Amino acid sequence: MRTIAEFLRARGVDPRLVAVEHNGEIVTRDEYEQRELRDGDTLEVVHFVGGG
Amino acid sequence: MTSEESVERYHRQVLLPVIGTSGQQRLRRGRVCVLGVGALGTHVAMLLARAGVGFLRLVDRDVLEWTNLQRQVLYEEADVEAALPKAVAAARALERVNRDVSIESVVIDVDATSIVPLIADVDAVVDGSDNFELRYLLNDAALELNKPWIYGGAIGTLGTTLTVIPGETACLRCLFPEPPSAGSVPTCDTAGVLGPAAALVGALQASEAIKLLVGAWSACNRTLMTVDLWTLEIARITARRRPDCPACALGERRFLYERAPSRTVALCGRDAVQVVVHPRVAIDLARLAQQLAPLGEVHYNPYLIRFRVDGYELTVFSDGRAIVRGTTDPAVARALYARYIGM
Numbered sequence: 001m002r003t004i005a006e007f008l009r010a011r012g013v014d015p016r017l018v019a020v021e022h023n024g025e026i027v028t029r030d031e032y033e034q035r036e037l038r039d040g041d042t043l044e045v046v047h048f049v050g051g052g
Numbered sequence: 053m054t055s056e057e058s059v060e061r062y063h064r065q066v067l068l069p070v071i072g073t074s075g076q077q078r079l080r081r082g083r084v085c086v087l088g089v090g091a092l093g094t095h096v097a098m099l100l101a102r103a104g105v106g107f108l109r110l111v112d113r114d115v116l117e118w119t120n121l122q123r124q125v126l127y128e129e130a131d132v133e134a135a136l137p138k139a140v141a142a143a144r145a146l147e148r149v150n151r152d153v154s155i156e157s158v159v160i161d162v163d164a165t166s167i168v169p170l171i172a173d174v175d176a177v178v179d180g181s182d183n184f185e186l187r188y189l190l191n192d193a194a195l196e197l198n199k200p201w202i203y204g205g206a207i208g209t210l211g212t213t214l215t216v217i218p219g220e221t222a223c224l225r226c227l228f229p230e231p232p233s234a235g236s237v238p239t240c241d242t243a244g245v246l247g248p249a250a251a252l253v254g255a256l257q258a259s260e261a262i263k264l265l266v267g268a269w270s271a272c273n274r275t276l277m278t279v280d281l282w283t284l285e286i287a288r289i290t291a292r293r294r295p296d297c298p299a300c301a302l303g304e305r306r307f308l309y310e311r312a313p314s315r316t317v318a319l320c321g322r323d324a325v326q327v328v329v330h331p332r333v334a335i336d337l338a339r340l341a342q343q344l345a346p347l348g349e350v351h352y353n354p355y356l357i358r359f360r361v362d363g364y365e366l367t368v369f370s371d372g373r374a375i376v377r378g379t380t381d382p383a384v385a386r387a388l389y390a391r392y393i394g395m
Contacts, residue, residue, distance in 0.1 A: 017237060019227050019276055021289040026227075044287045046278040048228055049205030049212040051240035052092045052182040052250075 005032040075266035082265035093180025095254025113161040123247035177201040192308035209282035211253035222291035223300040325385035333372040
């Protein structure tokens with residue numbers, strides 16, 4: 001069992017620079033530490049990209 | 053151009069059921085502002101000019117550098133050697149591509165005092181910028197003026213895009229309520245960028261602009277989408293409007309109205325500082341070049357002066373803006389500006 005925050009940390013992703021959708025629902029940044037992931041969940045992580 | 057040439061030119065596009073003759077006429081009447089003509093913006097501008105969009109306004113503050121040629125498709129070596137502003141070189145390239153298109157180039161640093169007239173008379177705005185400051189300003193201004201705009205970003209092997217239709221779709225702040233703090237984000241100068249990542253995002257932005265212009269708004273991208281061109285992973289999030297979005301729901305326009313426009317800023321990753329003067333001034337470049345000639349090495353063209361002295365390089369534009377290379381200290385930049393240009 002892991003939270004979204006742990007998932008992002010494990011991948012070296014800065015939580016301020018992504019938007020996360022968990023099972024079809026956007027998760028706000030202050031929920032990352034609490035929101036738990038289970039087997040079979042769907043997680044979409046979109047990067048907020050600056051360059052142009 | 054004769055109408056026969058015009059029919060031939062757009063034949064393959066008019067064949068598309070989603071465009072057709074009426075769509076082509078709408079493109080011809082269409083007006084688009086491309087804010088930033090770097091990697092994203094040059095792809096977008098090229099695709100829209102070839103598609104026959106009637107008016108393109110190309111806005112960029114920068115002068116061409118060798119590092120640009122790897123991915124910014126409208127530019128050539130001679131443009132770098134001539135120290136042309138990007139907006140000017142892009143317009144020259146596009147005029148050779150399609151004489152049907154009316155192109156306006158604007159060489160300024162877009163800020164809260166200048167953005168409104170740049171986007172007020174167009175149908176759509178494409179984000180080709182390289183920084184979040186401008187994107188949050190554009191989000192505010194586009195909401196205020198009810199203009200659709202298309203966010204795009206590319207860094208490393210990643211590309212991201214979002215289409216914002218005010219009143220209809222999520223805006224940038226529905227997804228990212230606050231901009232990342234300065235220095236927390238990688239830039240192309242520090243992290244690098246794969247040319248095809250920018251090309252892909254530019255192509256997505258151009259097709260979104262075409263949909264907006266032909267009135268196919270329901271076909272527009274309603275997601276925040278990231279593609280990693282190296283791993284081929286695609287992530288999409290349905291971009292829903294937030295009922296408590298500070299900008300599009302609650303009407304806050306902090307970036308448009310509350311930012312002090314006058315600033316001297318270090319340009320990220322570039323060993324350079326930009327100096328902006330307000331109100332804008334009109335500098336006689338030829339006269340200034342004459343004054344500076346005895347003091348150091350001076351090159352100038354109709355758009356800017358490049359002046360080298362004591363290991364620094366000052367690039368001065370006719371509106372008074374300057375880029376001081378060789379320092380990241382704003383105080384040093386202001387002092388050099390005061391000494392050689394005057395403030």
